[in-house]
Amino acid sequence: MSDEAKNAYFDLPALDVSVAFPQATPASIFPPSVSDYYQFDDLLTLEEQAIRKKVRECMEKDVAPIMAKYWEKLEFPFEVVPKLGALSIAGSTIKGYGCPGLSITASAIATAELARVDASCSTFILVHSCLAMLTIGLCGSEEQKQKYLPSLAKLQTIGCWGLTEPDYGSDASSLRTTARKVEGGWILEGQKRWIGNSTFADILVIFARNIATNQINGFILKKNIPGLQATKIENKIGLRMVQNGDILLKKVFVPDEDRLPGVNSFQDTSKVLAVSRVMVAWQPIGISMGVYDMCHRYLKERKQFGAPLAAFQLNQQKLVLMLGNIQAMLLVGWRLCKLYESGKMTPGHASMGKSWISLKARETVSLGRELLGGNGILADFLVAKAFCDLEPIYTYEGTYDINTLVTGREITGIASFKPAPQRNQSRL
Ligand SMILES: Cc1cc2nc3c(=O)[nH]c(=O)nc-3n(C[C@H](O)[C@H](O)[C@H](O)COP(=O)(O)OP(=O)(O)OC[C@H]3O[C@@H](n4cnc5c(N)ncnc54)[C@H](O)[C@@H]3O)c2cc1C
Structure with missing residues (x-):
């Protein structure tokens, strides 16, 4: 660098933070909701x-x-x-x-x-x-x-729900935690993974395989009972406030009165999953609405090239794409609720709702992340946090793929979850 250039460089005025860092309002002051475009x-x-x-x-x-x-x-x-x-x-x-x-x-x-x-x-x-x-x-x-x-x-006590196991995620119906009948109750042994709220829950609804019938049964376990241990899963990149736990069940005694009489097979969980899958479909809708609201405010607050970010055509196109996605997601989610309320909703309906909505939400939040530039990777402006939070939602309550295959099975009559048996190598 020449002396002249060096002098010019060191003579620069002190960095004006308001220029270097935009006067954007952080997500702690939440913007008004502006995503309900189609009323x-x-x-x-x-x-x-x-x-x-x-x-x-x-x-x-x-x-x-x-x-x-x-x-x-x-x-x-x-x-x-x-x-x-x-x-x-x-x-x-x-x-x-x-x-x-x-x-x-x-x-x-x-x-x-x-x-x-x-x-x-x-x-x-x-x-x-x-x-x-x-x-x-x-x-x-x-x-x-x-x-x-x-x-x-009243949220005076908190519950959690344990189905998934370390070796049985998408294939949860093959779960291996066992329930053995003994006098006055049951002995549960096994492991659960990813169970939300489990590190502090007062009651734990746990599914286990009855070794006499080979069917899935459900049990209510109380916090701190002997043999029960829940350890927090660390280092998550999404839903970081949710306390997901690894549960260890070592000869846990559950009295007869805490066995759920209505769970006698895996199919009995489907009544619950029918409702919860519709609810999970609405989480990506809410996340996308929040991200849109945040981007809408931010693009008006931050200026580049002497104009608010909202003035650039490419940014407007992204905003409109996000807004269009949200209108469609709302209508699909709403129709799913109406199908459920009229008793017409099938597993395929619920699965397509959850998978399609979460796919559209992924597109929506990644556009939002882009729109915020560098601030799109800071938790303070919501969008980065929402971007990360959507990932586990895309995966839980049936991954995108599994939900797609549930709908695929319903519309074709052919289940494609299990790979076809391997052909004999010698005949290839
Ligand atoms: C944050 C979080 C919270 C959770 N909370 C709970 C909870 O409270 N209670 C609970 O019981 N569980 C909970 N889960 C577990 C969740 O339901 C499982 O993670 C989910 O079912 C997927 O299982 P897996 O992670 O073992 O993935 P895997 O089943 O190992 O799947 C890995 C990949 O393979 C694909 N795949 C698997 N099988 C097939 C197939 N047949 N065809 C095509 N693709 C396939 C999947 O789509 C996925 O992309 C939670 C998970 C997370 C991440």
Whole structure:
């Protein structure tokens, strides 16, 4: 570098942070919702609109300011549990036992509103409500419902739901955890993996293979019972606030009264999964709405080449593509709810809804990540966090592929989950 160039370089004025770093509002101050372009609200009942408003207000006010901090630390925000409990959404569609008895649409709207601001909070409620509570609600005895559901509905106690095992993910119906009948109860032995909320849950709904019948049975386990251990899975890149655990069951005794009488085969979980899959389909909708809202504000706040980012044609095209995706996702999600409510929804319908919506959401959040430039990789502006949070949702409750194959089986009548038997090498 010449002396002249060096002098010019060191004479530069002190870096103006407001120029180097845009005066963009962080996600802790959540932007207003602007994604309802086709006035989807008109399709909702007054009750559903009221739930949307109530959940949105709570999430924007109580969760948005703290979520990036907890997400970064991989910690669960226990401080918001009473606020989420006060929303009266846990227990969703269950009637009685202190549960709200919401319509499937109202429950879906609540799920999306939670996910719009924070996907981890939405997953926490979903596992607790639409998996653990719903299994008790649909497959539990009258005594079990009366005993467990009221405090779960208030989030005074927390539930988790353990189906997946280290060696059986997509192939969960082949699970190997065993249940052996003994006097007065059952002995459970085995392992579970990825179980959300399990490190602190008060009750754990666990599925195990009855060694006498070879069928899957369900059990309610209480926290801290001898032989039960749940260890947090570290280093996740998505849903970092959700506490997923590895569960070890070493000769765990479960009394007869805590066996779920309505789970006598793997098929019995399908009533629960029918609801939870619809709910999971609404998480990517909510995430995409939040990302769109954030991008819409950011593009007006940040300037380049003397103009707001929103003034560039390429950026407008990306915004419009995101907005179009959201309108389509909302309508598919809404139709799924209506099919369920009229008793017409098939497993293939639910699976196609979940897989297609999560695929479109992946496209939407990656456009959003691009639109924020460098700030698109900072958790502070939501988009990077949402981008990462969507990945596990694309995978859980049936991966994209498995859900596609469920629909494929339904429309062709041919199941293609298991590879055809290998042909004999010598005959090739
Ligand atoms: C954050 C998170 C939270 C979770 N929470 C829970 C929970 O609370 N409770 C619970 O029980 N489980 C939970 N799960 C487990 C989740 O349901 C499984 O991860 C999921 O079913 C996929 O199983 P796997 O991870 O073992 O993947 P695998 O089954 O090993 O699949 C790996 C890849 O192979 C593909 N694949 C597998 N089989 C086929 C096939 N036949 N044809 C084509 N492709 C195939 C899959 O699509 C995937 O791309 C959670 C998972 C995550 C990541």
